[in-house]
Amino acid sequence: MSPILSVRNLSRNFGAIKAVDNVSFDLAKGELLALIGPNGAGKSTCFNMLMGQLKPSSGTVQLLGKNIAGLQPRKIWRMGVGRTFQITATYASMTVVENVQMALISHHRRLYSLTSFAHKLYREEALALLDTVGMVDQAERHCAVLAYGDLKRLELAVALAHDPILLLMDEPTAGMAPQERIALMQLTADILDARGISVLFTEHDMDVVFAHAHRIMVLNRGELIANGTVDEIRNNPQVQEVYLGGGTLFKAQEDAHA
Amino acid sequence: MGLFIAQILTGLANAGALFMVASGLSLIFGVTRVVNFAHGSFYMLGAYVGYSLMQVLPGMVGFWGAILLAGIIVGLIGVIVEICVLRPVYSAPELFQLVATFGVILVIQDLALMIWGPQDLLGPRAPGLKGVIRIMGEPVPQYDIALIVITPFVAIALWYLITKTRVGTLVRAATQDREMVSALGVNQAWLFTGVFFLGCALAGLGGALQLPKGGADLLMDFTILGSVFVVVVIGGMGSLPGAYLAAVIISVLNVFGVTYAPQSTLVLMFVVMVIVLMFRPFGLLGKEEIAGEHGQVGEPERPIKPAGNRMRLLVAAGLLILGLLPFYSGNFAVVLVTDIMIFCLFAASLHFMLGQGGLVSFGHAAFFGGGAYAAALFVTYADTPMELALVLAPICAGLAAIVIGWVCLRSTGVYFAMLTLAFGQLLWSLAFQWGDVTGGDDGLVNIWPSDWASDNDVYYYIAFVLCIGGILLLRQAAHAPFGYAMRAARDSARQAEAMGINTKRIQWVAFTFAGIMAGLAGGLFVFSKGSIFPNELETARSFDALIVVFLGGVKTLSGGWVGAAFFEGIKDYLTRFEYWRLALGLSIIFVVILGPEGIVGSLRKAGERFGILKVPEDAT
Amino acid sequence: MLEVKDVNSFYGKAHVLNDLNFRVDAGTVVALLGRNGAGKTTTMKSIMQLVKPRSGTVTYKGQNITGWPSHKVARDGLGYVPEERRIFTQLTVLENLEVGRQPPRDGSTTWTETMVFDLFPNLAERRNNLGKALSGGEQQMLTIARTLMGNPAFILLDEPSEGIAPVIVEQMARVILQLKSEGLTVLLSEQNLHFAQAVADGVVIIEHGTQKFVGSLSELQAHPEIRDQYLSV
Known part of the structure; x- marks a missing residue:
């Protein structure tokens, strides 16, 4: 089966620095692919290129065979790619359900309508989406007063509004408590599984990654140094050295300390 | 040589x-x-x-x-x-x-x-x-x-x-x-x-x-402000060499302008600015602004709701009282309220793009005065009847807004504010310097309504229908998907772009829409007064609108017209004092520091405290 | 030397720190451990008064510094090294150090550029480069060097090992031990337990803004279940 997303030789330079260097990978339908690596390894740069925030210096990104590299975020979204942000981005002056309605209004191209009432449009669909993420009881709350974990769930509902084929999630569980993280990721995995959506996500919490990723890619200094299953990555010595840590690094000091 | x-x-x-x-x-x-x-x-x-x-x-x-x-x-x-x-x-x-x-x-x-x-x-x-x-x-x-x-x-x-x-x-x-x-x-x-x-x-x-x-x-304060903004924008904010370079360019240009094109001296510098910005959006020697830290402080705005039945009844009653005004009051009140309604529409149009879109314009008078001048010019040079001129005024203002918006929206925040101010100054200088056409300082006079509308009471109803209609249209737009899209672009441009919203285009349309409404107000204004002078295009006029929006309450839906009605109403009384500016300036400063919610916001809070209004669940 | 007592801090309405209580004795290194978002940075900022605690007190050298302006706290000898390498990218290395410079203070080392460059030889070669031209590791060194120029007696190190190459992490650990040997007291926040084990005497674990464990490093090592529950290893 042909991949949903196919990235070839993706590179991005900032001056002389190669933030992302010749990265290639495929993402299959329904796959949960994790992108991990130390801070500054190029994960965000890579992500921003896939989402259109940043233009690649070279390389191609194909979504179902169509090149999307260099397109603006809103065009990529219209092609069926959703995203969630590392630092949640929601509309603070609206209610929870209006946040989701906004995505639906945009999806149905009614943004320039002046005669209808926005709060009445696509309300049922929006409530149904909130229901899937367990937020329907908070639908009428003011977005600005939500707890962080609820904002994350709202963002997920918003990202699902246009029935995406691919979801890009930037550190979906950042800033959450451990129990919350596991719950959120389980919820995400279930929804995506049910809808057959493919996911590429970055994450710092290895518990989350090891528990949910189907496959893991490791980025270090802009280069893809490993790409494999959970077990392959866990036992890859190079990955242990640059990222996971093998516990040997401070052996000497530890001994001295004891 | x-x-x-x-x-x-x-x-x-x-x-x-x-x-x-x-x-x-x-x-x-x-x-x-x-x-x-x-x-x-x-x-x-x-x-x-x-x-x-x-x-x-x-x-x-x-x-x-x-x-x-x-x-x-x-x-x-x-x-x-x-x-x-x-x-x-x-x-x-x-x-x-x-x-x-x-x-x-x-x-x-x-x-x-x-x-x-x-x-x-x-x-x-x-x-x-x-x-x-x-x-x-x-x-x-x-x-x-x-x-x-x-x-x-x-x-x-x-x-x-x-x-x-x-x-x-x-x-x-x-x-x-x-x-x-x-x-x-x-x-x-x-x-x-x-x-x-x-x-x-x-x-x-x-x-x-x-x-x-x-x-x-x-007048030195406002006169230099426009040039200074132009210099800072051309040179690049924060660049000393840039400021020097730009100051020299503008000054030398001015001197040559005086000699070779005496009617366009003021216009010239704005033309240069636009050209520079098209190629270098951050000025000749400026650096791209590093985003970050500018955390918005203060309470986030509350979600908006269309008015409930009680409020609608109240508004209908108010409109009825207003609509019957000519039957129970004298000529003075009719003329005064006509002026107030016109100013309310002007302020409401600014409030629309400022409140919903977060676009702080300091040159909104360009469209008010622009609409007024457009109407006056058509009447003066083409004998256009009032009915048509009142259609042409908002159209011309809208066309100006399309062009000005396109340039200004390339920047954001304070740069946007400065650019709008500079364009306001540009239109003012056009009106002021192009004396052959605009009458310069003497303005354009004898712009009167058609015969059937020349009675103050009749004109009152024209203004009533158009101004109240305009304000209600702006309000409807705020509740419509378009108004929501404006707020989306303001609250989080990042998320809005990531959900298919072309934020720049939304803002551009909003800017134009606000310009059209201001132009309509300008058109009504000129027929109400019978004349138009360059001071309607002045920066001070833009500030007037901004101040009333602010004092009325930025973070409310009605702040614009309420503030305008209040201040236009007391202006007549206030300006009888010799030092009314001092009093107004001090009260503005006090409001900023002590009561930043404005009239409507404060009334709402008071209403909630005394149980007249329902307190929303999530209010702080 | 530093005592945090019943501190509660908020960001807007979010209750970020919940009744924190711990102390750091003179001449020791204490590691503040916890995952991303546990409240480590807010703890640092609350001590520094960059975030003003809503209740509770921060006492430094016997003085209640709660509510002081941050610059006064810094002048009292508390040095703050922020996370995410917040150097002044538009300034050169030397200018960055200049911003950090404070007059000599009794009871702590008076640092000069030469001494700082001895500690971080990489920076010496790049003294006239702009901050933005430095690598991540060099930027991290510069944040520490800049704070040292204020001649602190106590430094707050926020996630010194985050996102930098392992080699540099080792160098950081060595620097911290050296500073300790010169009499500095250190409170550092970490996610990396290995790093903390290499340098710290005492440990404070926080989770969701609440303190879960306070004790010495050996006490923590005696309770692996605490470690497993709150820290990613």
């Missing part, structure tokens, strides 16, 4: 004051992130203070001493303003700071009027530099030569201070990350005050230095 060189020298001499004011503004903005709209006022103060000092201090030493002292005194006045007005609002949203500095403008205007009187003051000539020298046969005033020499020294001294000294290093560090500077043991409160002193002193110095060339008058 001689003339050419002489003109370049005049331009260079004129660049001095402009550079000093612009660099002061740029410096203050760099560190405090406040665009000091009162900077022109400090320039004006410099001229007045310098004038007074020169009366007392004799001779050459006295003259130059007076200039230096004027700079220092103005700097100290700046310190007072910084401590009393700005310190309390540093953490407030940008708009609040801008409005606060506008309050300062009003206060300084009236204080200057109080102290120095309304007449223009002729600056004394510099002792020892009263003559001219001949360059290739052309006379060049000696004082010009002195200015040409002095300015680079000031520029270099500033450059040295900023790049080579410890204080300068701290200032540059604070420009980037204030919190970190303070965590490293630097008292940033005094650093801010110091920078404000320096910036204001530079403005004062500029004002005093130009005395022998221009004297002192009460």
Whole structure:
């Protein structure tokens, strides 16, 4: 089966620095692919290129065979790619359900309508989406007063509004408590599984990654140094050295300390 | 050739004051992130203070001493303003700071009027530099030569201070990350005050230095503000060499303009600005603004809801009372309320793009005055009947908004505000200078409604239908998907773009829509008054609208027209006092610091407290 | 030397720190451990008064510094090294150090550029480069060097090992031990337990803004279940 997303030789330079260097990978339908690596390894740069925030210096990104590299975020979204942000981005002056309605209004191209009432449009669909993420009881709350974990769930509902084929999630569980993280990721995995959506996500919490990723890619200094299953990555010595840590690094000091 | 060189020298001499004011503004903005709209006022103060000092201090030493002292005194006045007005609002949203500095403008205007009187003051000539020298046969005033020499020294001294000294290093560090500077043991409160002193002193110095060339008058503050913004935008915010370069370009251009195209001098500089911005959005030597830190402070806005039945009933009752006005009151009230309604529409149009879209425009009068002039021009030159002119006014204003919006929306935040102000000034200069067509200062007169509408009561109903209709349309738009999209773009452009919303285009359409409505108000205005003068395009007019929106309550749906109705209503009474600007300026400053929710916001809070309005579940 | 007592801090309405209580004795290194978002940075900022605690007190050298302006706290000898390498990118290395410079203070080392460059030889070669031209590791060194120029007696190090190459992490650990040997007291926040084990005497674990464990390093090592529950290993 042909991949949903196919990235070839993706590179991005900032001056002389190669933030992302010749990265290639495929993402299959329904796959949960994790992108991990130390801070500054190029994960965000890579992500921003896939989402259109940043233009690649070279390389191609194909979504179902169509090149999307260099397109603006809103065009990529219209092609069926959703995203969630590392630092949640929601509309603070609206209610929870209006946040989701906004995505639906945009999806149905009614943004320039002046005669209808926005709060009445696509309300049922929006409530149904909130229901899937367990937020329907908070639908009428003011977005600005939500707890962080609820904002994350709202963002997920918003990202699902246009029935995406691919979801890009930037550190979906950042800033959450451990129990919350596991719950959120389980919820995400279930929804995506049910809808057959493919996911590429970055994450710092290895518990989350090891528990949910189907496959893991490791980025270090802009280069893809490993790409494999959970077990392959866990036992890859190079990955242990640059990222996971093998516990040997401070052996000497530890001994001295004891 | 001689003339050419002489003109370049005049331009260079004129660049001095402009550079000093612009660099002061740029410096203050760099560190405090406040665009000091009162900077022109400090320039004006410099001229007045310098004038007074020169009366007392004799001779050459006295003259130059007076200039230096004027700079220092103005700097100290700046310190007072910084401590009393700005310190309390540093953490407030940008708009609040801008409005606060506008309050300062009003206060300084009236204080200057109080102290120095309304007449223009002729600056004394510099002792020892009263003559001219001949360059290739052309006379060049000696004082010009002195200015040409002095300015680079000031520029270099500033450059040295900023790049080579410890204080300068701290200032540059604070420009980037204030919190970190303070965590490293630097008292940033005094650093801010110091920078404000320096910036204001530079403005004062500029004002005093130009005395022998221009004297002192009460309009200097706004006159220079437009040019200063142009210079800062062309040179690049925060760049000293950029400010110098841009000041020279603008001044030299001006001198040539006076000779070769005397009717377009003011227009020229805006044309240059637009061209520069098209190729370099951050100015000639400016750097791209590093985003970050500008955290919006204060409560986030509440979700909006269409009015409930009780409120609709109330509005209907109000409209009924308003609609029957001609039946129970005299001519005076009818004319007054006509004016009030027109101003309400104007303010509501600004409030629409400002409140829903977060677009702080400082040049909205361009569309109000633009619409008015469009109608007046059609009547004057094409004998257009009122009915058609009232259609053409909003169309022309809308077309202007399309063009101006396209340029201004390339920038955001304060740059956007400055650009809109500059365009407002551009239209004003067109009206003012293109006398053959616009009548210049004499304006266009005899613009009266068609016969059937010439009765005040009939015209009242025309204004009633169009203004109330316009305000209701704007309100409907706020509840429609379009208004929501504007808020989405304002709340989180990142998320909006990531969900398929073309935020720039939404803002562009909103800008145009607001322009159309302001144009309609302008059209109604001109037929109500029978005439139009350039002052309807002035920056002060844009500020009027901004102030009423602000005092009415930015974060409410009705703040615009409520504020406008309130102030237009009491203006007649207020302006009978000699120093009403002072009173208004002080009240603006107090409102910014003490009651930033405005009239509607405060009423709402009071209503909730006393149980008249329902408190939303999530309210704080 | 530093005592945090019943501290509660908020960001807007979010209750970020909940009744924190711990102390750091003179001459020791204490590691504040917890995952991303546990409240480590807010703890640092609350001590520094960059975030003003809503209740509770921070006492430094016997003085209650709660509510002080941050610059006064810094001048009292508390040095703050922020996370995410917040150097002044538009300033050169030397200028960055200049911003950090404070007058000599009794009871702590008076640092000069030369001494700082001895500690971080990489920076010496790049003294005239702009901050933005430095690598991540060099930027991290510069944040520490800059704070040292204020001659602190106590430093707060926020996630010194985050996102930098392992080699540099080792160098960081060595620097911290060296500073300790010169008499500095250190409170550092970490996610990396290995790093903390290499340098710290005492440990404070926080989770969701609440303190879960306070004790010595050996006490923590005796309770692996605490470690497993709150820290990603």
